[in-house]
Structures are given as C-alpha cells and as structure tokens.
Amino acid sequence: MRRTLVLDNGSHAIKGGYASSDSDAGPRVIPNTVTRTKRTKRVYVADLIDKSSDLSGLYYRSPFERGYLVRWDAEIAVWDRIFSNDVIGCTPTDTDLIVTEPVFNFRPIQRTMDEILFEEYRFPSLIRTTATKLATIGAADVIYGDTKEPDCVLVVDVGHAFTYVVPYVNGKQVSAGVRRLDIGGRILTNYLKETVSFRYWDMMDETYIMNAVKEKCCFVSQDFYRDLETARGCSGGRGVRSNPLGLEYVLPDFTHSKQGFIRGRGGDVEQLMSDTQILPLCNERFAIPEALFHPADIGLEQGGLHETVIQAVNACPEATRGVLLSNILLVGGTAALPGLEQRLQSEVQALAPCRVQVTAPQHPALQAWQGGRALARGTAAAAGRGDWRLTREQYEEIGPDRAVAHFEGFD
Known part of the structure; x- marks a missing residue:
C-alpha cells in the first residue's frame, strides 16, 4: 500500500x-x-x-x-x-x-x-x-475541542511573505472576501535589521541571526503606548538590564553558538563564551511586530491586520458574518509571536458589532x-x-x- x-x-x-x-x-x-x-x-x-x-x-x-x-x-x-x-x-x-x-x-x-x-x-x-484550505481541516478541534467541523471559518494566515485572510463557508472559499496584507515574517525581520543597524550594530547582512532574534525576543504588545512609556528609560542601549522590557542578546561566535541567545539563558554555552558581543533590545521587541496593526509605520498604505479582518468579513454574505467573527483561526509561522492572538482579538472586537473569538493552535505553523x-x-x-x-x-x-x-x- x-x-x-x-x-x-x-x-x-x-x-x-x-x-x-x-x-x-x-x-x-x-x-x-x-x-x-x-x-x-x-x-x-x-x-x-x-x-x-x-x-x-x-x-x-x-x-x-x-x-x-x-x-x-x-x-x-x-x-x-x-x-x-x-x-x-x-x-x-x-x-x-x-x-x-x-x-x-x-x-x-x-x-x-x-x-x-x-x-x-x-x-x-x-x-x-x-495551506489555508488544509488549515480548516481539523479547525473544530482547535476552536471547539470537538470533531464537528464548523460551517464558517475565517483563516488568518500570517506567513513569511504575506498575511492572508480567507473566509470559508461550508468548506468553500468565499473568494470575494479574501484579503491580503503585504506584511509577513520577512518584512518584520528586515524592519528589525534596519532598526538595530541604525541604533546599535550593522546587521543588514545578518538575516539568519536577526530572524532568530525576532523569534526569541519579539512580542506583540497589548497596550503599545503603555509599553512605550515603560521602555522610555532604556533608549540607546542604556538601562536595558534594569528595565522590565529590556533584554541583552548575545550574538553568536559561530564556534560555541550559531544563532546566539538571550543573556542569562544560554546555559553551558554561555559559560564557554568568554568574549561576548551584546545586542541590547528594549522597545524594538514590541515596536517591530506593531507594524502588523499599523502598516503606515513602514510606509505601507494599507489597513492593519484587524481592519483587514473586518474588510474580509464585510465582503461575505451578511448571514455568515457573525459566525465568521466567532471562528477566527490564526495560523502561520509569524502567528507564533507571543501576544498576537490576544491583541488581534481585542482589536477586532473593538470594530465588530458581535462577539469575536480568535483561536490559534499550539503550533500555528x-x-x-x-x-x-x-x-x-x-x-x-x-x-x-x-x-x-x-x-x-x-x-x-x-x-x-x-x-x-x-x-x-x-x-
């Protein structure tokens, strides 16, 4: 067989x-x-x-x-x-x-x-x-915890190149409701490279390292302006250790470490590295993913992820809109950013007339x-x-x- x-x-x-x-x-x-x-x-x-x-x-x-x-x-x-x-x-x-x-x-x-x-x-x-079609198969287990497939699912696929919002009704894609946001993991990595290269070290050629930094250190803020105020004291790399949002990332030496690690979390490898090069991170940790909700920050004339979701739902038949908003499935590699599920739910709920439920599987990718x-x-x-x-x-x-x-x- x-x-x-x-x-x-x-x-x-x-x-x-x-x-x-x-x-x-x-x-x-x-x-x-x-x-x-x-x-x-x-x-x-x-x-x-x-x-x-x-x-x-x-x-x-x-x-x-x-x-x-x-x-x-x-x-x-x-x-x-x-x-x-x-x-x-x-x-x-x-x-x-x-x-x-x-x-x-x-x-x-x-x-x-x-x-x-x-x-x-x-x-x-x-x-x-x-991939969005396959993601709907088994969506009931993620959303409801049972095996009965939902009639309506809104898949938000935050991938490497783009973010797609794709509605499905009775297993069929509603093509009129498909929306694309021109931001994905690659743009966030490039944005992080440019930011730290301007502020600290020249990392423009270090895509491999900076992608690891993004995955290990970045998160989606639940209150951007509050976190920005908290991070105010560690601009320019000063005060990083004393700031609750500050981190020091130990850059790899390619002998003991290939990707680097957060200082204090390197285990035995950290003890072996005698001469370390440090990349300080503070507001960069949450300001980079914020581009998902405010694309204008990086020069894109598009609505944010939450607005894209509402646009997609409003393009679907009216009878399905409430069910789609209560069955939002968040998938894709970039969806693993801590806090994205909660932030997307709160932002969409602020724009929606009914209950919103965003659910991400344990391993979105x-x-x-x-x-x-x-x-x-x-x-x-x-x-x-x-x-x-x-x-x-x-x-x-x-x-x-x-x-x-x-x-x-x-x-």
Missing part, C-alpha cells in the same frame, strides 16, 4: 512528513532556500545549511518571489534534498502527494507544478491545494500540515466533499489545463 506524503510548501520553510507517521510525531521543517556563505562561497541546499559553521552574511536564493513560486531550479534542488534518504526518504513513484500552494496562485505556476510533479517526479497521484495529514487519513469531514485526488493516469488523459481546473473546483 502506498504512503501519502504531505508537503506544506511554504516560502520560508517546507513542513513535510508522511500521513501514516506516529500521531505524536510532527513533520520535518526544512528551509526552503538555497544558501551561499559569504566567506567560503559554499552553496547549501535546504537543511544542509545546518552543517555550516560560517553563518555570517549568508546569501539566500529563495524559490519564491513575492510569495509565488517562480525559481523552479532552486525548488527542484530543495525537493530533491527533501525526498532523499537523508531527510524524508521518499520514492516519488511509490508515494501519493498532498502539496500546498499560495492563495490565488497563477495558472502558469499551477500548470508547471503539476507537470514537474507528474512528469518529472512521476508521483502516482496528487492533491494540490492552499504546522496547522496546514496537520490538516493535510487528516485529509490523507480520511479522518476529516472535508474528505467526503468529493474526490480531491488526481492520478497520473487521469492527468495524462485530460491534460495540464484541465488538471488545473480539477483542483480549482475544490478551493
């Missing part, structure tokens, strides 16, 4: 694993990039970058551009690495595949993906759908993969809404264009 591989093909990282794996075992998370080191000029594909000790000033070649898959040579190299025995160990000709794509993906990209997966890798069957696994196992209610799967024989019979139309029917 063939196994099913679920591949959440994100622009920052790919979450991949077999649907038949142990229920407690999550997917492998692999960087979706080809990386070249600045000093040695060595090239590393996907997770091989973890083997390098030279992580300063990395050059990234992502298969994605502005959230869409356009560099197929880079993506094929990453997929080859993932399918190898060193990572997942997949024989495509004996494996069924579920793979994700961006919302409103372009038809030429969809067609090329189908051609590569069916004709080059020769997978015997394929389901291609969006893995929700789409978990939904794909439930679909593959046939344990999801959505699995009964038609045959999503397209076999290679069907693909060869109907051709690439009709294959694209086949998957569009299940959005």
Whole structure:
C-alpha cells in the first residue's frame, strides 16, 4: 500500500512528513532556500545549511518571489534534498502527494507544478491545494475541542511573505472576501535589521541571526503606548538590564553558538563564551511586530491586520458574518509571536458589532500540515466533499489545463 506524503510548501520553510507517521510525531521543517556563505562561497541546499559553521552574511536564493513560486531550479534542488534518504526518504513513484500552494496562485505556476510533479517526479497521484484550505481541516478541534467541523471559518494566515485572510463557508472559499496584507515574517525581520543597524550594530547582512532574534525576543504588545512609556528609560542601549522590557542578546561566535541567545539563558554555552558581543533590545521587541496593526509605520498604505479582518468579513454574505467573527483561526509561522492572538482579538472586537473569538493552535505553523495529514487519513469531514485526488493516469488523459481546473473546483 502506498504512503501519502504531505508537503506544506511554504516560502520560508517546507513542513513535510508522511500521513501514516506516529500521531505524536510532527513533520520535518526544512528551509526552503538555497544558501551561499559569504566567506567560503559554499552553496547549501535546504537543511544542509545546518552543517555550516560560517553563518555570517549568508546569501539566500529563495524559490519564491513575492510569495509565488517562480525559481523552479532552486525548488527542484530543495525537493530533491527533501525526498532523499537523508531527510524524508521518499520514492516519488511509490508515494501519493498532498502539496500546498499560495492563495490565488497563477495558472502558469499551477500548470508547471503539476507537470514537474507528474512528469518529472512521476508521483502516482496528487492533491494540490492552499495551506489555508488544509488549515480548516481539523479547525473544530482547535476552536471547539470537538470533531464537528464548523460551517464558517475565517483563516488568518500570517506567513513569511504575506498575511492572508480567507473566509470559508461550508468548506468553500468565499473568494470575494479574501484579503491580503503585504506584511509577513520577512518584512518584520528586515524592519528589525534596519532598526538595530541604525541604533546599535550593522546587521543588514545578518538575516539568519536577526530572524532568530525576532523569534526569541519579539512580542506583540497589548497596550503599545503603555509599553512605550515603560521602555522610555532604556533608549540607546542604556538601562536595558534594569528595565522590565529590556533584554541583552548575545550574538553568536559561530564556534560555541550559531544563532546566539538571550543573556542569562544560554546555559553551558554561555559559560564557554568568554568574549561576548551584546545586542541590547528594549522597545524594538514590541515596536517591530506593531507594524502588523499599523502598516503606515513602514510606509505601507494599507489597513492593519484587524481592519483587514473586518474588510474580509464585510465582503461575505451578511448571514455568515457573525459566525465568521466567532471562528477566527490564526495560523502561520509569524502567528507564533507571543501576544498576537490576544491583541488581534481585542482589536477586532473593538470594530465588530458581535462577539469575536480568535483561536490559534499550539503550533500555528504546522496547522496546514496537520490538516493535510487528516485529509490523507480520511479522518476529516472535508474528505467526503468529493474526490480531491488526481492520478497520473487521469492527468495524462485530460491534460495540464484541465488538471488545473480539477483542483480549482475544490478551493
């Protein structure tokens, strides 16, 4: 019996694993990039970058551009690495595949993906759908704690390139209500790089380090002006240790530490590092994520995340609006920022005429993969809404264009 591989093909990282794996075992998370080191000029594909000790000033070649898959040579190299025995160990000709794509993906990209997966890798069957669609599968367990799928779900996917707000009614995407906010994890990392480079150290080439700093140190404020007043005393790096919001981040030396750590939380590694370089952080910790709610801070003429949610709901049929607002599912890698779930709920509630409930799973970045696994196992209610799967024989019979139309029917 063939196994099913679920591949959440994100622009920052790919979450991949077999649907038949142990229920407690999550997917492998692999960087979706080809990386070249600045000093040695060595090239590393996907997770091989973890083997390098030279992580300063990395050059990234992502298969994605502005959230869409356009560099197929880079993506094929990453997929080859993932399918190898060193990572997942997949024989495509004996494996069924579920793979994700961006919302409103372009038809030429969809067609090329189908051609590569069916004709080059020769997978015997394929389901291609969006990460937001898969995230709705199993949403009832996250929102209600039971297995009865809700009729209406509003998925807020705070990803690497963009943030999508996608309403679903009876399992179908309400296309008129889909909204996109041009802020994701990448922009927040770049914003943090620019801020600390202006105030402290030149970190403009240190994407790898600053992404780790963002993930370990940043949080979403529940009262921005109160926290700003609290942080007033530690501007310019002074008074960081005595301020309740201040942190000192020990930058990596690439011998004992690759990413760095917060001072006082480095364990044995901190004892080994005799000569440390410190990056002080205070209001940067919450001012950077604040761009999600005030995009004008970084020059974007868009409403904030809470306003985007209201716009999406108001574009849906009136009878569904109250249910959508009470079933907001927050997913995506950037959704793991501490405080985002609570802040989004309070901001949307201030604009909504009815009760609002925002819920995030324990691991927001893995929700789409978990939904794909439930679909593959046939344990999801959505699995009964038609045959999503397209076999290679069907693909060869109907051709690439009709294959694209086949998957569009299940959005």
